[in-house]
Amino acid sequence: MTLLSVRDLRVGFGRAGQEKEVVHGVSFDVAPGETLAIVGESGSGKSVTAMSINRLVDYGGGRILGGQILLDGTRDLVTATEAEMQGLRGREIGMIFQEPMxxxxxxxxxxxxxxxxxxxxxxxxxxxxxxxxxxxxxxxxxxxxxxxxxxxxxxxxxxxxxxxxxxxxxxxxPRLLIADEPTTALDVTIQAQILALLAELQRETRTGLIFITHDIGVVAGIADKTVVMQHGKVVEAGTTNDIIDRPTHPYTQHLLSAVPHFRHGAAAPEARQAPGTPALAVRDLAVRFPVGGGFLRPAKGEVHAVSNVSFELQPGETLGIVGESGSGKSTMARAILGLNEPTRGEISAGGPRAVQMVFQNPNASLNGRMNVRTLLAEPVIAAGRKVDRAAEDRMRMLLDKVDLPTDSLERYPHEFSGGQRQRICIARALMPEPKILVLDEAVSALDVSVQAKVLDLLVDLQREFDLAYLFVSHDMGVVERIAHRIAVIYAGQIVEIGPSTEVLSAPQHPYTRKLISAVPALDRREVDFAVETDEVPSTLRPLGWEPAPLAWHEHGPGHRSAVEPRP
Structure with a gap:
């Protein structure tokens, strides 16, 4: 029995009778308890296809131009009334959107x-x-x-x-669940848990799942069938094993080649030798946020977001910061930039303009009303300098370094692709001539092929300008590719730090091993995900509480892990 059958679906945007067709004749089936993955890069039409199933595309200026969307083989959702769709959305067809905010x-x-x-x-x-x-x-x-x-x-x-x-x-x-990039912003352990939850739901209720993603490593572990889309068309479809092992279309082959394959440290760059004067030194950093209280009332407790963190970062070195969502890695990065006020500790970075940041979402980072020239001038003006000929020359030089044409100066963010917008963000961060870049999930929102190009760009810029990178990410495959050393953060504390080759090939702390075991890979097929019952420990503490100093195991030059407290 087929739960959902999509036949020759065509979707367009624009005025009635003048629509520009963006989805061209897409067809697929989903059975109860089956997982169908729809894979493709930005602009391939996969999200528009998903939005059409529950007719949400109607609210975005689009309309279904042709085809059928049959639920249970009888109800055609293309011709259903809005009142009928309101009864189906949520109850029969659930949806998880990519951007929760x-x-x-x-x-x-x-x-x-x-x-x-x-x-x-x-x-x-x-x-x-x-x-x-x-x-x-x-x-x-x-x-x-x-x-x-x-x-x-x-x-x-x-x-x-x-x-x-x-x-x-x-x-x-719901009986049918559409998940549109539901794990893109999540770390590997939470991603594994979400996949486990979806698998559990399917086992219990025989829910059909449409899983939209650009991460073929995730597809390998959960999907029964896969549809590959490019430019609004299905270019390849079949069982997931056939798609991964025997791809026939050049675009599918391109997607597979761009996936950052996790190789347990074998692909990591060698740690830099003979450390000298650090570009960044962090000593005993703590960041706490009060909880409760109010006007003229004291706080009831504190969230220990970061506790007793210490490390050094050398010029030309990349330190990868990994950990689960809520572990404190982004709070630590913001404290280094001065965006969060440290409760205590010392941060030495060589001056207020020595550190710049590249954020996760380039769309939210760039003011759409400013052209690129104005965007690049912002950090110069903020530093109290004039936008003179030297600044203009640096703009052109940086645009060339990030592989954007010089006529980009007069263009606006909406005229660029997602990868190009992130390159603009990188160029803007480099305008004040910083020594350190903090990259907070800087490539996680990009398609895998664009992601690979941006990572190559970052490596080239680091070599040329001797930049130090603090690379915050949940993607272990990406971290392996760029980081010389890795620091693992758990509940606000570093629990393991060392050269990437050693941390990834021979992890010593149980939490590090847990992170690595959850990394999706093309060779992990039909993974039997199981929901874990252990909880992430709370970092909410009473006022005045202080953590005990961590004891450390030394495993080699620069590689150490925290000693777990005895129960």
Missing amino acids: TSLNPVLKVGTQIGEIFAKRHGLSGRAVRDAAIRALDRVRIPDAARRLDQAPHQMSGGMLQRIMIAMALASE
């Missing part, structure tokens, strides 16, 4: 938004709604679930927000 109401508490589902879908009320919401957050491994219910979306990390979106989608128990 655009899906959650920023002014409502998380508990209110989750509770609404249990109240309307399951008829719960009062305390039962809150209890159900707590169980939903526990299921996706969000620590301090009861406290998180009373927070607004802006108070949480991107990974936590995505888990909340997944919890909300699972709460309705």
Whole structure:
């Protein structure tokens, strides 16, 4: 029996009768309990196809121009009324969107938004709604679930927000679930847990799953069938094993070749020898946030986001910072930049303009009303300097270094692709001639082929300008490719640090081994994901509490791991 059958689907955007067709004759089937992966880069039409299934494309200026979308072989969703679709969305067809900040109401508490589902879908009320919401957050491994219910979306990390979106989608128990890049912003362990949750749901309820992604490593582990899309067309379709092992279309072969293959340290650059004066030195850094209290009332406790972190970063070196969402890696990076006020500790970076940052999302980093010339001039003006001929020359030089034409100066962000926008962000960060770049998930939002080019660019720039990189990422394959050393952060503390070749090939701390074991790979097929019951420890502590100093095991030059406390 077929749960969903899509036949010759065509979708266009524009005025009625003048639509530009962007999806051309797409067809596929999904059976109950089956996972279909739709793979392709940005602009391939995979998300538009998914949005068409539940007719959300109607709200984005698009319309279905032809074809059928049959649910249970009888109901054609193309001809369904809006009232009928409202009865199907959520209950029959659930959806997990890629960007949680655009899906959650920023002014409502998380508990209110989750509770609404249990109240309307399951008829719960009062305390039962809150209890159900707590169980939903526990299921996706969000620590301090009861406290998180009373927070607004802006108070949480991107990974936590995505888990909340997944919890909300699972709460309705749909028969068909569409997951549009649901794990792109998540670290490998949480990604494995999300895949486990989806697998558990399928086993229990025979839910059909459409999994949209650019990560073929993830596809290898979960998908029964795979559809590859390019320019709005299906260029290859078949079983996942056939697609990965015997790709026939050049585009499929291109996607597979661009995947960063994790090789347990074999692909990592060698650690730099003979360290000298560090470009960055961090000593006993701690960052804490008060919890509770209010006007004229003291705080009830503190979140120990970063505790007793110390490390050095050499010129021309890349230190990869890895850890789960909420581990404190981004908080630490922001403290180094002065965006978060340290509770204590010392940060020595050679001056206020020595450190610049490249953020995860280039769309949010660039002001769409400014052309590239103005964007590149911003850091010069912020440094109290004039935008003179020397600054103009540096703009052109940097655009050349990041492989963008000089006429880009007069163009605006919307005129560039995602990869080109991130190159503009890199050029802007280099305008004040920094010694250190903090790259916070700087390539995670990019397609795999674009990601590979940006990583190559970063390596070339590092060699030419002797830059030091603090590379924050959840993608172990990407970290392996660029990092000389790796620091693993768990619950706000570094638990292992050392050369990438050693940390990835012979991890010593149990948490590091857990991270590495969760890395998806093309050779991990039909993975039997199982939901773990252990929880991420809370970093909420009483006022005045101080962590005990960590003891360390030494495993070789520069490689050490924290000694686990005895139970």
